[in-house]
Amino acid sequence: AREVFGQLADKAKASAIKLVHLEQFDDAQRLDKLNTFIAAHPDYAPAYFLLAQEFSEDRLGSQSLSDKRSEAEALTKFVSYEKDGGLLKYFVDQRELADWLERSRSRLAAVGDVLDPQRFAPTLTPMRSNAGWTITISLPEAATGISWRLGETGPFTDTGLMAMNDQRTGKPMPNSSFELPDSTTATTIGIKYLDIRGRETGPFAIRFDPDSALQQGDKQILDQFWTSWIAFDAGGNNGLVYFTQMLSYRCAIKEVHYGLDGAAPDKEIKMPPCDKKDPYAIPYDYQPYFKVADSVKSMSVQVTYTDGTKSPVREYKRQ
Known part of the structure; x- marks a missing residue:
């Protein structure tokens, strides 16, 4: 034919x-x-x-x-x-x-809107630890290789492969994260990857601001685990209210106010400054608690974040 x-x-x-x-x-x-x-x-x-x-x-x-x-x-x-x-x-x-x-x-x-270049771009999720930054890469599709670089010039570094296959590709799954030291300053991170046919996609330039990332990450944790902001009489220490969790993630906090037994949250808990080099450590000379009377039955707390937003007024009952 x-x-x-x-x-x-x-x-x-x-x-x-x-x-x-x-x-x-x-x-x-x-x-x-x-x-x-x-x-x-x-x-x-x-x-x-x-x-x-x-x-x-x-x-x-x-x-x-x-x-x-x-x-x-x-x-x-x-x-x-x-x-x-x-x-x-x-x-x-x-x-x-x-x-x-x-x-x-x-x-x-x-x-759908597959032709929109911004709709299907990689994203980065930075996670801070005392040792530095873990940067997790989210891709819009299956990949057979991922590489990155710090800044807008220079060679890319391959993230390597994991000891498991991706069912979508039938090939080893590329590692989707890499580490950066805590001394990393604001910069651009370049990301590129190989798709299921081995074609290179990218590079994509993604802005990384460690100060903003630290604040956003801490805020997300505080919002997600708000039930742990305070603890009455923790560890058998009757008469004490602990706010250790808020203290650990204080880099996202501008102010904390509280009220007792239904009163408006108009009293402030003074937080120590954010230590960007060791953000989750509690200063040795700072007490993460304060004393309340045995008659106190509840406490309301509201957090004002560094981005200017405020949490809902959270209520905590004393057991």
């Missing part, structure tokens, strides 16, 4: 015959010939629908983001010719045209 259509394509002037001929080739050849055809006939609309099929889930089985973007770009181009009946001249059977348009719109709806 390929030879027959090849002979027809050599003799015929109709672009449709040439398009049918190139569809007879195997995958890699077919895509190359299709791109060559489009370069020579950039306004031949049906070619874009066929190009989209080369990157489709039906054709590939599993799609990378790059595949989805290529599919969406080609389908968007094809559908754009529908305006003012621009596709009618290519189809004898209008039912076939309706089918192509329906399939195109269905796939464009399925891939």
Whole structure:
């Protein structure tokens, strides 16, 4: 069939015959010939629908983001010719045209906003410890390799592979984190990765501000574990209210106010300054508790964070 259509394509002037001929080739050849055809006939609309099929889930089985973007770009181009009946001249059977348009719109709806470059970019989650920073990388798709660099120039460092396979790729899962020293200053972190087909994606430049990251991380922990902000009579120390957890994550705190037995939280707990070099340590000369009367039954607490937001007024009952 390929030879027959090849002979027809050599003799015929109709672009449709040439398009049918190139569809007879195997995958890699077919895509190359299709791109060559489009370069020579950039306004031949049906070619874009066929190009989209080369990157489709039906054709590939599993799609990378790059595949989805290529599919969406080609389908968007094809559908754009529908305006003012621009596709009618290519189809004898209008039912076939309706089918192509329906399939195109269905796939464009399925891939969503995949063409938005900001929607599918890697993100970083910094986590501070006394030893430094652990930076966890979140990717928008499965990857077979990840690398990073500090700053906007210089070589990238591979994160390495883990001792387990990723079921999505069938290959060893790349390590999704790396370490930075606590002395790291505000900078840009570059991230790039290899997708499921081994194609490099990126680099992406992501801003890293250690001060902001420390505050945001501490705030997240405080919000999530607010039930541990204070503890009445902890460890059998009757008459004492401990606020050790708030103290440990004080780098996110601007002010703490409290009230007793239903009173408005208008009394302040003075916190020591944030120690960026050792942020979770409690100063040796600071007492993480204060005394209350045995008659006190409850306590309300409100935190004002360094970003200016305030927590809800939290209520704590004495047991």
